[in-house]
Amino acid sequence: MSPFTELRSRTVVLRDRNIDTDRIIPARFLTTTGRTGLGRHAFNDWRVRADGSIDPSFAFNDPANDGARILVAGRNFGCGSSREHAAWALVDLGLRVVISAEIADIFRSNALKNGLFPVVLEEAVVDELLDHPGIELRVDVEQCRVTLPDSRSFAFPLDAFARTCLLEGVDQLGYLLRQSPAIDHYEASRQRLADTPALPQHEVRHAC
Template sequence: MQPITEIVSRTVVLRERNIDTDQIIPARFLTTTERKGLGKHAFNDWRSLPDGSPNPDFPFNRAENIGARILVAGRNFGCGSSREHAPWALTDLGLRAVISAEIADIFRSNALKNGLLPIVLDEAVVDALLDQPGVELRIDVAQRSVTLPDGSAVQFPLDAFARTCLLEGVDQLGYLLKQNDAITRFEQQRQTQEFRHAS
């Protein structure tokens, strides 16, 4: 994972509520454990018309949204079944953050493990952003803040461990591996103490 300290980007908007993980990445695309390439299937059934051609009305098919790294979505984003493929598909699509008034717990956990920042903001703030697609936002991970188009900043919840992992660009296992020297020292000290007690 790449460290995430700041995200500055235009937004792409999906106003729908209750966007579940099967809509994010349909089950028929879960046959791989490769992360790369899943972005082309993100929101697959919304991005394509019945004949297979791109749906020109779908936000991710519009030229003005190319390169947008922040998704603003309706309430209860990421509900449904647990699948890490959902954040994999979104990050492969180029997204680095999802903002909603409510984000499903399992999706949130999977997102944080895979370098996608799930941000829950007050519903009134999210509604305003849903009405203004394409605005530029600045997300500061260290400060846990989002700077809005009017220049004001709002805070979002992010636990200290998740914040550290994002800033350092590591997942849970990577964090533990970075503590290897300290773990080794602790084990050596413990063995020495046990040996002393035994003798």
């Protein structure tokens, strides 16, 4: 993953609530273990009509939304089954941030592991964003704030570990691998302690 410190982008809006992971990426597309190529199937059953034609009214089929990297969605986004493919599909679609008044815990965890940043804001703020699709937002990971075009700024919660991983551009495994020198030093010190001969019993008693 690349470091994520700040993003400025227009928004694309899905007003629906309870958008579950099967809506994000239908189960029939989960046959791959690769992270690329899933974007073309994201929201497939919304984007494509039953007769196979493209639905021009769907937000991600609107050319005006091309290049938008921030999705603003209704409450309880990413609910349903645990499906890491959902995060993969959204990243492959070009998204980097999802904003909602509520984001399902498992989806949030999967998103953070895969370079997709889930941002939870107050419902009144999200409702305003839903009513104004296409506006440009500034998402600042370091300051944990979203700034609107009129300069109003809103804080969002982000735990320290997730913030560090985003700023450094690493997932959980990458973070651990970066601690290898400290881990090696600790293991070496443990080995030296294990190799130190024990004192004879009479010396132990004398020392006491």
